[in-house]
Amino acid sequence: MPLSLDIEDRDALCDYLWRTGRVPADVAPQMHVLAGGVSNRTVLVRAPGICWVLKQALAQLRVAVEWHSDPRRIEREAVGLQVLAALTPHGTVPELVFVDAAHHLLAMQAVAEPHRNWKQLLLAGQLDASLVAQWATLLGQIHVASHAQAAQLAVTLDDRRFFESLRLEPYYGYAATQVPAAADALGALIAETRQVRLALVHGDYSPKNVLIHAGRVVLLDHEVIHWGDPAFDVGFALTHLLGKANHLAPQRAAFAAAAQHAWACYAAAVALRFGAALEVRVVRHLAACLLARVDGRSPLEYLAPDARARQRRAALRLFARPPSSVAAAIDCVIEELEHD
Numbered sequence: 112m113p114l115s116l117d118i119e120d121r122d123a124l125c126d127y128l129w130r131t132g133r134v135p136a137d138v139a140p141q142m143h144v145l146a147g148g149v150s151n152r153t154v155l156v157r158a159p160g161i162c163w164v165l166k167q168a169l170a171q172l173r174v175a176v177e178w179h180s181d182p183r184r185i186e187r188e189a190v191g192l193q194v195l196a197a198l199t200p201h202g203t204v205p206e207l208v209f210v211d212a213a214h215h216l217l218a219m220q221a222v223a224e225p226h227r228n229w230k231q232l233l234l235a236g237q238l239d240a241s242l243v244a245q246w247a248t249l250l251g252q253i254h255v256a257s258h259a260q261a262a263q264l265a266v267t268l269d270d271r272r273f274f275e276s277l278r279l280e281p282y283y284g285y286a287a288t289q290v291p292a293a294a295d296a297l298g299a300l301i302a303e304t305r306q307v308r309l310a311l312v313h314g315d316y317s318p319k320n321v322l323i324h325a326g327r328v329v330l331l332d333h334e335v336i337h338w339g340d341p342a343f344d345v346g347f348a349l350t351h352l353l354g355k356a357n358h359l360a361p362q363r364a365a366f367a368a369a370a371q372h373a374w375a376c377y378a379a380a381v382a383l384r385f386g387a388a389l390e391v392r393v394v395r396h397l398a399a400c401l402l403a404r405v406d407g408r409s410p411l412e413y414l415a416p417d418a419r420a421r422q423r424r425a426a427l428r429l430f431a432r433p434p435s436s437v438a439a440a441i442d443c444v445i446e447e448l449e450h451d
């Protein structure tokens with residue numbers, strides 16, 4: 112079998128599914144290429160008794176700049192799916208069906224229809240406080256549950272290569288080269304992040320990777336999952352709500368309230384398990400992610416140039432005069448976003 116299988120090629124995928132016995136040879140599966148991802152191919156496969164999403168990691172990401180990443184990260188994602196399935200209520204992540212490391216692909220159960228992508232709902236102004244609470248509480252529960260199994264999960268999730276190459280370098284490292292005023296702070300934060308090993312870190316806890324089905328949050332996309340600093344996930348996640356507060360001026364107050372609510376729900380779920388120092392690091396990661404999503408290699412595509420400038424200013428203010436609480440940091444960001 113050629114190792115160059117492209118799952119978006121219908122004939123090739125069909126042939127693969129038959130030859131591997133995944134689909135009976137007398138059944139013609141239906142296939143639909145799913146849009147949305149940039150670093151993977153995703154294809155919905157349907158046949159009697161089968162409703163799967165196949166995901167195949169690309170070596171070269173489909174972004175404007177040239178960006179390569181080892182497609183073996185699909186194996187990391189498969190580990191992530193299994194670990195998260197064990198830590199969360201049934202249905203929180205799709206069930207893994209099979210992994211094929213040689214073809215850099217995995218199959219998982221498709222999330223049932225009807226479902227909506229949460230980022231699309233948020234950008235359309237549909238901000239549901241109960242979903243914000245669910246999403247933030249879930250993050251806290253994942254951090255706490257993983258921490259309770261540290262002895263085992265620190266080993267299973269030890270590999271941080273993909274977090275390094277897809278987060279620390281392109282987000283923090285690259286932003287440091289673009290914004291000299293933040294270079295020292297970002298350098299120190301990279302070093303600190305490498306030292307803190309406390310919990311399962313998802314690394315891509317973004318509304319884009321959340322499907323809403325039957326009022327429930329379903330998590331996708333676990334390629335950069337690792338054992339590390341939970342503060343990263345919180346700063347990263349809050350950045351998505353504050354990025355939308357920036358972009359959607361008429362709903363700024365609602366998104367600011369959502370960010371405060373998310374932090375309160377997360378903090379309640381974590382209940383100081385990671386000590387008071389967690390909050391200090393969340394403020395740093397919030398500053399760093401706000402900056403990275405305008406000056407890193409993967410800027411938020413929906414932000415206009417003036418919005419990028421506001422977000423950069425907010426991030427630099429957090430670095431220069433870090434507030435002592437996350438709630439105060441969110442207020443600070445909103446205050447900067449209000450000043451044109």
Ligand SMILES: Nc1ncnc2c1ncn2[C@@H]1O[C@H](COP(=O)(O)OP(=O)(O)O)[C@@H](O)[C@H]1O
Pocket residue numbers: 145146147148149150151152153164166205219220221222223228319320331332333
């Ligand atoms: N299990 C699934 N069920 C339904 N849709 C899915 C599933 N997995 C992925 N998708 C769809 O494919 C898109 C891209 O998947 P994702 O895992 O986020 O890949 P990428 O790493 O390329 O961002 C998702 O936004 C979603 O629309």
Ligand SMILES: [Mg+2]
Pocket residue numbers: 147148319320332
């Ligand atoms: Mg994704």
